[in-house]
Amino acid sequence: MKKELNLSVKEVASLLQIPVVKVQRWVYQGQIPCKFKGNTYYFKEKDILKWAKSHGMIISKRVKAEKNVVSEDGYTLKKGIENGGVFFDLKGDDIYSVIKNAIEKINFPEKLDKSLILNELISREEIASTGIGKGVAIPHTRRELSLKYKHFMAPVFFLKNRVDFNSIDNQPVFVLFFMFSPSAKVHLKLLSRLSYLLRGKVFLDNLKNCSNKEELIFLIEKNEKGFKSD
Amino acid sequence: MKELKLIIKTTLKNLDYRAQLIIIGIAVGIFSGFASVGLNFGLKKVSNFFIKFHGNFYFILFPAMGILITVLFLKYVIRDFEGHGVPEVIHSVSMKGGFLKKRSSVSKLIGSLLTISSGGSAGPEAPVIISGAAIGSNIAKYLKTNDKIRIAAAGSGAAGAIAAIFNAPIAGVIFTMEVILGEWSTLNMLPVAISSVTATIISRMLSGNQIPFKHHLINVNINDIFAAAGLSVFLAIFALFFVRTLKWIKLFFEKSIKSIIFRAILGGGLVGVIIIFFPVVKGEGYEVVRTLISGEFSSTILIIFVLIVMKVLATSFTLGSGGAGGVFAPCLVIGSLSGYFYFQLLSAIFPQVQFSGSTLFALSGMAGILSGMLQAPLTGIFLIVEITGGYDVILPLLLVSFLTLTITKLIEKHSIYQYDLAEKGLLLRPRTDARILSDINAEELLEEDLITVDSEMLLKDLIPLIKESHRNYFVVEDKETGKFLGMVNFNDIKSYIFSSDLINSIIVEEVMETDFPQISIRDNVVNILNKFDQSRAWSLPVVEDDKFLGLISKSTILDHYRKELKAQTES
Numbered sequence: 001m002k003k004e005l006n007l008s009v010k011e012v013a014s015l016l017q018i019p020v021v022k023v024q025r026w027v028y029q030g031q032i033p034c035k036f037k038g039n040t041y042y043f044k045e046k047d048i049l050k051w052a053k054s055h056g057m058i059i060s061k062r063v064k065a066e067k068n069v070v071s072e073d074g075y076t077l078k079k080g081i082e083n084g085g086v087f088f089d090l091k092g093d094d095i096y097s098v099i100k101n102a103i104e105k106i107n108f109p110e111k112l113d114k115s116l117i118l119n120e121l122i123s124r125e126e127i128a129s130t131g132i133g134k135g136v137a138i139p140h141t142r143r144e145l146s147l148k149y150k151h152f153m154a155p156v157f158f159l160k161n162r163v164d165f166n167s168i169d170n171q172p173v174f175v176l177f178f179m180f181s182p183s184a185k186v187h188l189k190l191l192s193r194l195s196y197l198l199r200g201k202v203f204l205d206n207l208k209n210c211s212n213k214e215e216l217i218f219l220i221e222k223n224e225k226g227f228k229s230d
Numbered sequence: 231m232k233e234l235k236l237i238i239k240t241t242l243k244n245l246d247y248r249a250q251l252i253i254i255g256i257a258v259g260i261f262s263g264f265a266s267v268g269l270n271f272g273l274k275k276v277s278n279f280f281i282k283f284h285g286n287f288y289f290i291l292f293p294a295m296g297i298l299i300t301v302l303f304l305k306y307v308i309r310d311f312e313g314h315g316v317p318e319v320i321h322s323v324s325m326k327g328g329f330l331k332k333r334s335s336v337s338k339l340i341g342s343l344l345t346i347s348s349g350g351s352a353g354p355e356a357p358v359i360i361s362g363a364a365i366g367s368n369i370a371k372y373l374k375t376n377d378k379i380r381i382a383a384a385g386s387g388a389a390g391a392i393a394a395i396f397n398a399p400i401a402g403v404i405f406t407m408e409v410i411l412g413e414w415s416t417l418n419m420l421p422v423a424i425s426s427v428t429a430t431i432i433s434r435m436l437s438g439n440q441i442p443f444k445h446h447l448i449n450v451n452i453n454d455i456f457a458a459a460g461l462s463v464f465l466a467i468f469a470l471f472f473v474r475t476l477k478w479i480k481l482f483f484e485k486s487i488k489s490i491i492f493r494a495i496l497g498g499g500l501v502g503v504i505i506i507f508f509p510v511v512k513g514e515g516y517e518v519v520r521t522l523i524s525g526e527f528s529s530t531i532l533i534i535f536v537l538i539v540m541k542v543l544a545t546s547f548t549l550g551s552g553g554a555g556g557v558f559a560p561c562l563v564i565g566s567l568s569g570y571f572y573f574q575l576l577s578a579i580f581p582q583v584q585f586s587g588s589t590l591f592a593l594s595g596m597a598g599i600l601s602g603m604l605q606a607p608l609t610g611i612f613l614i615v616e617i618t619g620g621y622d623v624i625l626p627l628l629l630v631s632f633l634t635l636t637i638t639k640l641i642e643k644h645s646i647y648q649y650d651l652a653e654k655g656l657l658l659r660p661r662t663d664a665r666i667l668s669d670i671n672a673e674e675l676l677e678e679d680l681i682t683v684d685s686e687m688l689l690k691d692l693i694p695l696i697k698e699s700h701r702n703y704f705v706v707e708d709k710e711t712g713k714f715l716g717m718v719n720f721n722d723i724k725s726y727i728f729s730s731d732l733i734n735s736i737i738v739e740e741v742m743e744t745d746f747p748q749i750s751i752r753d754n755v756v757n758i759l760n761k762f763d764q765s766r767a768w769s770l771p772v773v774e775d776d777k778f779l780g781l782i783s784k785s786t787i788l789d790h791y792r793k794e795l796k797a798q799t800e801s
Contacts, residue, residue, distance in 0.1 A: 127737055128686075128734075128735060128737055129735060130735050132734070168735070184742075188726075191732060191736070192726070195732050
């Protein structure tokens, strides 16, 4: 037998997702079942759940689900880079060849078809360049495929030679941040973080001079801390 | 001649609605009066004819034959098989604007004559009720009246039926308001009262102004009042037993026997077996009630108990296997038997205490069972007062009725007439939230002035559109097929539109939302609101065959709800 749980006004309010004052009014009007103890009142969880059900109210399932959503905050750029790896001196002299060479080096945890991913990456580039300026590009696949990734990774590739990515500012690209995210929301979160980092001139200079994995991760971690998600 | 007909028709249609209601009330009353007297007469005649077969072993087959013919007649001849009457009328007035089939005005009458006269245990009230209601509804249809008037017209059929059968006009009116219409309004009262009066007059003209059950002056003392409180516990138990058995046997027949013919034969056969041993439980049972009230009935506690169980079983088999009829009369039989049972029990336990006699308890029992089963306490009270012509029993009646109702309701939320409808979500009482919401449909709520974009558009190109848009949402469709893909919420892109590097490389499909329920144009507002509750969204798209039709917002629903409420509130 589960122990009977007593709830406070505040707990009932959050359970039903209504303001506390509404719960209080319902108590005074006799709409909602409650128990008295001296001059105060409390609620039995069982009564409230039964009452909510019989009155067609939806309870807190969503609240629980939201807790999982909150963990999207765990999707930091640093984590993505750690998952995906950092690579230097990537060969190639056009969009297709650098992406193709990069894909070969990435270890996908799922058994995904690399040629399929390559096709998707290229077709996304054909719609609009993922070169976001300042010599940075963020190749990623289109939405339907991104839903199939279970893990998220942001492998980083520094190019041996700068490549023209048709970026908006016409600057040739020196670094690729690949983005494989399990959902569109995660993708946008990572994108916002990267965009925030790239706004710093010092960061950009440091990025250009980066020479090993540890240095990059340290750099990202240090600067990412200042990012406030909305 | 043709012209005259046209003039009459036009005049009737253009009449003031109050005048229409009076005409409808009179017409329905006359029909209900004749229907009830006719059905009673038929039942008496046919039962008398069958009486000479009593005691013969093959009498056991009669109910099966009766129910089988009823089922075949209703299913294949008149094609009006489903339901027993009252729930259909409630459903019609609460959700279908009072429309009823024309053939319902006779189908159940004939069906119940076949079922009850052959020994099936069922009441003739429901058939008369649906017949009267169907007549009222169809007169209103002929006059092309609005829903409100048609609903009142259908309701007046129920009043006429109860009034005529029991010579009880007040009970007729109250039954209609409590059970059928569920609200008191001046518009409803008019035809209901007139039909009740007319039906009573017709019934008195044809069979004399006699109270169905003779009144005996009863001196109610304080012991009886106390005892009445205890009676309600027993009545609640018997009422619940009756409700549950009815439900269970009906479900059992529906689930395990697919053929309606076998159902009728098996159910009728079981009824036959029961009535060969306990003939008391056959038919509508008015005679048993009569003997119980007059104090002519005498039996041991055990046998009465068995009779109650048998009546419950016989009624459940009769109705569950497709027999036509209602539960009103069986309620009266079970009620009076329960009262008698309780009286015997009381006398045995407290032999030295003075009670006023079995009649009082039989009467209270009837009111109590009606109150518990039909959840119509006032109907029970007024029916007993009217059919016995005595007012002296009112105190125990009041007590028993409301106590039984309260106890029964602890366990059974809906009345026997309503549980089926309630389970299917078809029970909507007037002026309730759900009733008003159900009138609003998705089409009325649609907002169509949204800007459509394609999924491969750059965020940069979306920004100028924000200025043009009245809404916070953009609709995303597939460039080639026009298929609905999702929506872009302005709130979601706010944080990107000011970063000049990102708007050039983000495409619309990367910022659109897809993770929300879609509304169908056929959804009612209750469904729509459920979808809002589940997703906690403020706006949801209406999508049909992958095509976007429009947007529905919670705020629009509130707006429409208030307008609807204003329109539907009586001024």
